Amino acid sequence: MREALRRLRGDGIIERTQGRGTFLAKVDIEQPLAGHYSLARSIQDQGLAEHSEVRVLDTRPAGPAAEPLELAPDARVVHIERLRLAGDEPLALDRSWLPAGLSEALLGADLRHGSLYDAVRDTCGLRVTGGWERITPTIPRRRAP
Numbered sequence: 001m002r003e004a005l006r007r008l009r010g011d012g013i014i015e016r017t018q019g020r021g022t023f024l025a026k027v028d029i030e031q032p033l034a035g036h037y038s039l040a041r042s043i044q045d046q047g048l049a050e051h052s053e054v055r056v057l058d059t060r061p062a063g064p065a066a067e068p069l070e071l072a073p074d075a076r077v078v079h080i081e082r083l084r085l086a087g088d089e090p091l092a093l094d095r096s097w098l099p100a101g102l103s104e105a106l107l108g109a110d111l112r113h114g115s116l117y118d119a120v121r122d123t124c125g126l127r128v129t130g131g132w133e134r135i136t137p138t139i140p141r142r143r144a145p
Contacts, residue, residue, distance in 0.1 A: 038115040039084055039092065048086045052094075054111050056081035059104065065097035068132055076100035082111060102126060 005022065008014045016022045043050035059076050066073040077097045084092040096116055098106070102124060109123045117128050 038117065039094075040113070040115045043084075043086045043091070046086070050084075050086060050113065052082040052084050052112050054080070054082050056095075057107060057111065059100050059107070062097065069097065069099060071099060078103045078106055080106065080111065080116065 005014065005016075009016060009022075014022050040050045057080055058078070060079050062069060062071045062073055062075045062077045065071075065077055065079075066075060069075075069077065071077070076099075078100050080094070080096040080098075082094045083090055084094055094116070098120070103120065103126075105123045106119060109119050111119055120126050120128055
């Protein structure tokens with residue numbers, strides 16, 4: 001067990017703090033999206049039902065999303081937050097920001113199933129050719145009722 005913990009610490013996956021214990025390290029994985037990975041298709045390929053709970057679908061000032069999108073901070077973006085599920089099990093929380101001028105039609109779209117790439121294509125008439133994603137592993141906690 002000690003050797004496994006030492007390796008996890010060496011790989012930066014866990015952090016040990018004297019007097020507090022061992023915790024999952026805050027690790028963000030960032031990568032450009034050159035191709036299209038579809039979580040929805042991956043779930044379906046495993047024989048599971050794929051669906052999403054749309055938690056946020058609105059327009060707002062770009063704020064922190066402005067720089068990566070090469071927009072002014074007060075430019076409008078469509079913000080989408082979906083809890084992605086495989087069967088009844090939560091799998092991921094996706095947050096997306098898209099320039100509002102190109103993607104406002106998504107505000108009326110059904111985003112409970114399928115990929116956002118397909119929704120952008122079908123609803124906005126656009127083909128996504130690139131982007132950026134940040135993956136942050138976390139231990140989920142139950143939301144208070």
